Amino acid sequence: MGGGHAKADDAQAVHPEQWPRATWPLPKDAALEQRLAALMAKMTVEEKVGQLIQADVLSVTPEDVRKYRLGAILAGGNSKPNGAQLANAEQWKALSEAFYRASMDTRDGHVAIPLLFGIDAVHGHNNAVGATLFPQNVGLGATHDPSLIREIGAATAAEVRATGINWTFAPTVALPQDVRWGRSYEGYSQDPALVMQYAAAMVEGLQGKVGTPEFLDSSHAIATAKHFLADGGTKNGKDQGDAEISETALRTLHAAGYPPSIDAGVQTVMASFSSWNGQKMHGNKALLTDVLKGRMDFQGFVVGDWNAHGQVQGCTNDDCAASINAGLDMLMAPDSWRGLYEHTLAEVKSGVIPMSRVNDAVARILRVKLRAGLFDAGAPSTQPLVVKSAELVGSPAHRAIARRAVRESLVLLKNNGGVLPIDPRKRILVAGDGADSISRQSGGWTLDWQGTGLKNENFPGAQSIGAGIVEQVRAAGGAADIAADGHYTGKPDVAVVVFGEDPYAEFQGDIPNLLYRPGDDRDLELIRRLRGDGIPVVAVFLSGRPLWVNREINAADAFVAAWLPGSEGGGVADVLLRTRDGRVANDFRGKLSYAWPRSAVQGQGEPQFPLGFGLTYADHTALPKLSEASGISGEQIPVGDYLERGKAVHGYTFTLVGADGAAVPGDVSSASTADASLRMAGIDFKAQEDARRFAWNNDKAQLTIRAHSPMDLDREANGDVLLVMTIRVDALPTQDAWVGMGCGNGCQGHVALGPQLAKLTPGKWVRVGVPLKCFRAAGVDMHHVDQPFAWGAGKGTELAISRVALGTDVDQVIDCAK
Numbered sequence: 001m002g003g004g005h006a007k008a009d010d011a012q013a014v015h016p017e018q019w020p021r022a023t024w025p026l027p028k029d030a031a032l033e034q035r036l037a038a039l040m041a042k043m044t045v046e047e048k049v050g051q052l053i054q055a056d057v058l059s060v061t062p063e064d065v066r067k068y069r070l071g072a073i074l075a076g077g078n079s080k081p082n083g084a085q086l087a088n089a090e091q092w093k094a095l096s097e098a099f100y101r102a103s104m105d106t107r108d109g110h111v112a113i114p115l116l117f118g119i120d121a122v123h124g125h126n127n128a129v130g131a132t133l134f135p136q137n138v139g140l141g142a143t144h145d146p147s148l149i150r151e152i153g154a155a156t157a158a159e160v161r162a163t164g165i166n167w168t169f170a171p172t173v174a175l176p177q178d179v180r181w182g183r184s185y186e187g188y189s190q191d192p193a194l195v196m197q198y199a200a201a202m203v204e205g206l207q208g209k210v211g212t213p214e215f216l217d218s219s220h221a222i223a224t225a226k227h228f229l230a231d232g233g234t235k236n237g238k239d240q241g242d243a244e245i246s247e248t249a250l251r252t253l254h255a256a257g258y259p260p261s262i263d264a265g266v267q268t269v270m271a272s273f274s275s276w277n278g279q280k281m282h283g284n285k286a287l288l289t290d291v292l293k294g295r296m297d298f299q300g301f302v303v304g305d306w307n308a309h310g311q312v313q314g315c316t317n318d319d320c321a322a323s324i325n326a327g328l329d330m331l332m333a334p335d336s337w338r339g340l341y342e343h344t345l346a347e348v349k350s351g352v353i354p355m356s357r358v359n360d361a362v363a364r365i366l367r368v369k370l371r372a373g374l375f376d377a378g379a380p381s382t383q384p385l386v387v388k389s390a391e392l393v394g395s396p397a398h399r400a401i402a403r404r405a406v407r408e409s410l411v412l413l414k415n416n417g418g419v420l421p422i423d424p425r426k427r428i429l430v431a432g433d434g435a436d437s438i439s440r441q442s443g444g445w446t447l448d449w450q451g452t453g454l455k456n457e458n459f460p461g462a463q464s465i466g467a468g469i470v471e472q473v474r475a476a477g478g479a480a481d482i483a484a485d486g487h488y489t490g491k492p493d494v495a496v497v498v499f500g501e502d503p504y505a506e507f508q509g510d511i512p513n514l515l516y517r518p519g520d521d522r523d524l525e526l527i528r529r530l531r532g533d534g535i536p537v538v539a540v541f542l543s544g545r546p547l548w549v550n551r552e553i554n555a556a557d558a559f560v561a562a563w564l565p566g567s568e569g570g571g572v573a574d575v576l577l578r579t580r581d582g583r584v585a586n587d588f589r590g591k592l593s594y595a596w597p598r599s600a601v602q603g604q605g606e607p608q609f610p611l612g613f614g615l616t617y618a619d620h621t622a623l624p625k626l627s628e629a630s631g632i633s634g635e636q637i638p639v640g641d642y643l644e645r646g647k648a649v650h651g652y653t654f655t656l657v658g659a660d661g662a663a664v665p666g667d668v669s670s671a672s673t674a675d676a677s678l679r680m681a682g683i684d685f686k687a688q689e690d691a692r693r694f695a696w697n698n699d700k701a702q703l704t705i706r707a708h709s710p711m712d713l714d715r716e717a718n719g720d721v722l723l724v725m726t727i728r729v730d731a732l733p734t735q736d737a738w739v740g741m742g743c744g745n746g747c748q749g750h751v752a753l754g755p756q757l758a759k760l761t762p763g764k765w766v767r768v769g770v771p772l773k774c775f776r777a778a779g780v781d782m783h784h785v786d787q788p789f790a791w792g793a794g795k796g797t798e799l800a801i802s803r804v805a806l807g808t809d810v811d812q813v814i815d816c817a818k
Ligand code: BGC
Pocket: 074, 075, 076, 077, 120, 169, 226, 273, 305, 306, 506
């Protein structure tokens, strides 16, 4: 064995005796054990293996469950009943009913074992249309209010149970250390002390308190502490990355949430996609078995993440004895369950997976089912909460809790000249593209995996931040209007500008630095324009993490970090506005649970606003001007964003190439190639000059975006990621238009667009997407993309482009396969 190996082994060594202990709070239950033994005695090895596997509802039918006796199903972020895009409580109820009945069907002589149905109810029952959407965890962290967390857990559990679902993949007890990680908002805080308190409170809220009759009763749901371990500790904040840290950091920081979750009786723990010092967590026996089940006395079961076992060395999505042997009890095999079942069965029969390990895993799973009363609960349709689901899902009582959470989560970073609180009898303008967008204020894991493509009408019963302000101002006798672009007729006394990050979830949310919308200053310009008109501006920033927004903070009179508040936007007005008789009904209470950065360089220097910071109306000190140096040089390349508002973003260069091959810079507002074969002019799409219009005078001319260093887009090309382009076709006299990607000298692949472009309505803006796999099929080496975008077209073509990026959300897919 080489020295390199010895080192790696050293870095992966675990000393369980040094880890914190936990106490499994449930006493041995003789009656339960007797029932368990009787059940297991009747089960065949096939039935036992079935219990170890969880399939996704998009890839499994009730008939499959009946036949294979699977232990669980899940509904992933984009998996809705019958493949619908959106689903309401009634549709979820019908789905859970059908699967429950299949699991109880004994017609082939099988043992009836009710199945578990898991879903990501991570900020309320966020996959059900009409459910209450609580602030995402980053906002809950700012409330520093464990009793509120307990109430949110109970309300969420009730809405989940009301749809016949019995298990949620929450809480996330990650300790995100690098907020470039796109899942940072799923974590409560960077501070282990707060995560410890919240983990216990959320588990208690969801499951009920151990030792009381409410524990795991029919109005509570099974909770999951996730993702074990150090999901928030990966290098550069990379999702599914590697935590290159010491055992001490693992133990003292990232493990913090687990002992309190276990002490509170959490029934499941989800293993992390990530690695620790090069070893995938799904294969780490020392941590899954020796630490979690041994030292920490965890007696529930460990569930895997979405095909994450397939990433363990030597494994594939449908074959992974190593994970089970390392201590995983249930494998999440959304679409791979059938092959996994067959392989696992064979491995159990051949002894690759010891029978003792299978029996232990099955016993753990069945104990959870027994404790949760699933054997006695009957069909979902007969359960008390399901019967009154119409009253429970999105109920006024739950919405009131969410609204309180919104109020408590707001963190005031600046309030110069006391512009806040606002007198509601005045004339108020609510501006910004977050002013009236329930989707933007809710973030990812909201009715959709990435939370994109949603309209306000998809959120019955919810209220946008702007609508909440308008309602209260009008009730107080003032005047208020919403105008996203900030236009007004009568000059307002004050403007509230609501803006922030677009929704994102896993993978799509990772960023290379802490710049907010690099290359796109539209919000800053809006704030400055209103200020320039002599209107005081209150900035309300929606984000899943603290970002570098010093310029926006400087430009505004007041600045509020509102995180991702969810469906009850009215909670913002509750704090920003005085009452009609001039009182302050709700002061700011939120304090940062993540430090706010001084520059856009992750981890550099002291924070601008430390952990625990947050002003109240009693603070009158003005915030001095902050540094406007971001610290980011042109060398950093944002992931997956190439052209924004008509201009190449940092790290990319936009060029016009004439028919004669001579290039001219395209990152200007107007240009022409020397041979006049391609002309470009700035035009307005949503804002001033935020798009460019091109006219081809020769079909050899092309537009290109060059990356300053080549990118590996192979992983994205394996998934369903698209090259998304916001375009408007004005004239298309010929059909030979193409979009291309380049991969080094002389390497360029073209995807023909002509016939499909011809079908677009001329003069209409549209987001079209071309699957990345089309570029691969066209000969592009996806491991070395140095030109993520190129476009050519016939003479006479007139085309406008505003944005080019990787994404999933489009109006129309232009698929090369069709
Ligand atoms: C995520 C988990 C989630 C699971 C099921 C995974 O990709 O990492 O947090 O619970 O999908 O949707």
